[in-house]
Amino acid sequence: MGLAVAARLSEDLQDVFVLEKNTRFGQETSGHNSAVIHSGIHYPPKSLKAELCVQGNKMLYSICEKHGVPFKRLGKLTVAIEDEEVDEIERLMRQGEANGVEELRMIGGEEVKRLEPMVEVERALYSPTTGILEPDELMNYFYAEIQRHGGMFVPVTEVTSMGKVGDDYEVGGISSDEKFRIRAETVINCAGLNSDRVASMAGMDIDRLGYRLHWCKGDYFRVGGKPLVKMLVYPVPKGPGLGIHLTPDMAGGIRLGPNAYYVHDVSYEVESSEKEFRSDVERFLPSIVKREIRADSAGVRPKLEGPGQGFRDFVIRHEAERGLFGLINLVGIESPGLTASPAIAEFVSRLYHDEIAK
């Protein structure tokens, strides 16, 4: 988010700096995801997640085509195994259409077999605009744009304090073992898993405002042998994730996952059992039983909803009404954040120009 937003803002503004605590970008959530360009079927109409995902999907394909970011428009099947799951994929189709997702289609068992011979279900929702991309290359593109516009990416620089001083913010922390303090007219908090903490540095009561994040981990396994599917194949979502699905990657391999469980610490070690993954996928892809699968990687979602809680939208807000003119918070940017990234950047740029720079 920081790179995407800075790439967009530095088109119009001088002195745009991205402060990053790690030695390079993409070491946290953006480097540990499914790399899927989502279509936008999963989010309630009029939510930011829905609107920014659908816009971001189109913008991402165009960025990838124009700037050589590797991608594949593979299409996706969301499969229904039981009767009530048929109702659910029909609901997803209506929701997707209300969100403006194009080309959605319900298909029957025969067409599923033609598209994906190994998948055994009677009904599926086909979404041709879903795809995959190379997230590192997308981040490299945003980084190059920042540099081209004269902005700066500053690694090994952790923000530990922030306070209002007159009309500005004083942002402090540690940069390469040295303390630093800078003055900024505008601060855009894109701190991912720490974005609630960064908001609290500015004096915000994150519990009262509902900004406290719950970290929700997802593990991946890799399937050995020849690819079992060509497209993305998802079950009907249940629980806090989208269900264990099959995602081809850009190198032609297939990953299973991610599952979803809440954690208190961030680690990228796979902690789940192979059995859970096999049994979930076996319901629609019986041939998985013959395949070797091995632990691959993991990612951690910055979720606003805690265990058992309902849908929460992205928070992308200029906090002027709360006495923090010039602070824009991005909190809870979980999936579809990668897909939405160029649209989020555009949204933040509009907030900046309409409310801060006017």
Ligand SMILES: Cc1cc2nc3c(=O)[nH]c(=O)nc-3n(C[C@H](O)[C@H](O)[C@H](O)COP(=O)(O)OP(=O)(O)OC[C@H]3O[C@@H](n4cnc5c(N)ncnc54)[C@H](O)[C@@H]3O)c2cc1C
């Ligand atoms: C398992 C999983 C699968 C996903 N799959 C998809 C998908 O297929 N498609 C999709 O669209 N989205 C997906 N997402 C969501 C997507 O990955 C995120 O929305 C996106 O990467 C969030 O980007 P970010 O910049 O907010 O966070 P990050 O990439 O985590 O970046 C935040 C940065 O802030 C830095 N930082 C934090 N605190 C400080 C501080 N105090 N000072 C300085 N720097 C700081 C961090 O070091 C980090 O580099 C997935 C997420 C997960 C976890």
